[in-house]
Amino acid sequence: MNGETRAERMRQPIALDVAKAAAEKYGVCVRPFTMEVEDRASYEVRYVAVPCGSTVESVCAPCAKKAKALRMAQCREGWHMTEEPDFTARQPSQDEKGLMTFRADLVKAYRDAVEAGEAGDADELREEIHSVDAELRQLGVRGRFPSPDAPGKRPVKRSTKRRQDAPNLPRRRVEKRTVGREYAGGFRPSMFVTLTLDTYGRVRDDGPPVDPDGYDYRRAARDAVHFASLVDRWWQNLRRVVGWDVQYFATVEPQKRAPPHLHAAVRGSIPHETIRLVTAATYHQVWWPNHDERVYGGDHLPVWDARAEVFVDPDTR
């Protein structure tokens, strides 16, 4: 008998809480993803922890703090810049060009070896390619090197059907420019934009609906679920209409009536009429099944189709 009472045991911290508190104390991610990484040469599998990168403090305080600090630094250094930052890549050196050509030859030889079924040669060539990649990295070459295996890319199917009730927007090519217009006297004004969702019925001053039975909860819930995509669309549309790469800092907050809304500080000034036009024309198209009638339940459940990577009807597939 260890003489511990139940109350004492209950007071002991749960292992997960201890781990979380320790992670917060040392400023590392509290819920990292584990990624399985296979070494292509040795087929050895390693597990690598990747920070979650959340910007929400209640989800992961260390990651959110890091993200906030980064945004603050970006804002301080970038907001008042009057020239575009220079991101032109330096010219590749002779060594780099030579290695790249060598790599291309190796890839060709590797593919020939695979084609001919010469597994031993292929393995050796693959290893050689990896060591060339390592050398290129060491020289400071950025970006992803093309895989020696020609990947079978799956085409992404997209619906191009437009909503007919949304106004058409003028389209301009988006220039690689982030600095807004300069006005007489050298001013480059910025602006503040708040985007709110539509009404779902009248609400009381403290938030809840005046008429709970008449309030469109269903629409409110759906709008909240898709708010992030809708906002992405809005920025995309705005950039296409104004023709330059508008930059902003924004935060999403719940209104007193609950739906999310967006506050954004926008670098550069855009006519109010343009903001209104873009807002009126922005929508995010999603497909929802009817969800007022139960279709699956009990033993009659959708089944996973591994090849199509979707759930399908158990009878009709």
Ligand SMILES: [Zn+2]
């Ligand atoms: Zn995290």
